Amino acid sequence: MFEFFKNAWFRDPNEPVTYINEVAVRIRAGILLFIPLYMGLTLFDVVYTSSWIVDGNTAVDTYDTDWDGHIIYAVEAIKRTYDYPVQTALLFYGLFEMLAGMFVFTSRFSPTIILSTYLARKTPPVWKPLVPKRFAWTIGATLITICILFFNPDTFAVWLNNLWGSQLLSETENFIPYWIPINMVWVCIGFMWLEAILGYCVGCKVHALLVKMRILKEECHDCNNIDWDEIARKHQAKLAQAESAQAELNKKD
Structure with missing residues (x-):
């Protein structure tokens, strides 16, 4: 059991070049896929559904119609307020998972790495270098950070303004347009689905392209x-x- 937690999904943590089990990586991507799916449902509710709560018992017929012949009702409506403690906590956990997988020591503290390694124990391992995966998870961590800022714009704005000593960002309006996290959620879902189902790591392919273009110097x-x-x-x-x-x-x- 000690060796299991020590090695996690690595072929040999002491190797000069670290290799990880691609089978466990795909299982882990499938487990973490629920995070962007949940964020997608949240953003759909915020952006595309009504921001008003109407009690059906308070709707009163005014006995009047509009130009199109629709009946006009007088209602008592409450403006919805949005608070995202669950979403924020889930995003921070996702950020932790992205960062934890990048290094041998921190990988041992990741519940999904331990679980995916255990689930992959009876499948022949497929060893892949860690560096391209680390690059892919860096992209994931960046997207998650932007989503955290979208759900907590006032907190970040207050912190940055106090740090800078001037009004850099608005503390009453979201400085990130809603279309940015919506598109990023679809990108995350697509990337993780490709990894989990097809075994195709987009971030790894981008890393290989950057190495070929000599932008990154990796063997x-x-x-x-x-x-x-x-x-x-x-x-x-x-x-x-x-x-x-x-x-x-x-x-x-």
Whole structure:
């Protein structure tokens, strides 16, 4: 049990280049997918549903109609107020998960890493380098941070204004347009679905592209571990097969 918690989803935490179990990573992405789904439902409720609460018992017929012939009712309505303690706590937990997975030591404190490693224990592991995943989780942490600011604009504005000593941000209006977190939620859902269901890590592909463009200076560890002998054997087998097929054709002629 001690070794299980010590190694978590790593092949060997003491390796110069850290590798993690891709199977457990996909399971973890599926577990964490509920966070952007819940945020999506919250944003849908805030942006696309009515901001008024109307008690049906207080609706009174005015016996009048509008220009389109619709009956006009007089109602008592309450303006909805929005508070996001649950959403904020969930986002902070998601941020913790993104950051915890980036390093060997902090990974041992992640409940989802422990759970996903346990669930993947009977499946043959697929080892992938940690660095591209770390880059992908950095993107996730950035998106989560923006969502936290969207749900708590006044708190951040007060803190920043006090720190700066001037009125940089409005403390009464949200300085982040609603379309930014709405689109980001769909991006998060898409990225995590691709990771969990298809095993396609968009952040890893972006990392590989940046390395190829020499913007990031990282080695391609997969390239360094190519089995050239196996490639040569396969090449010789193909040549032998081609020669055998050619010999058969010559006999028929």
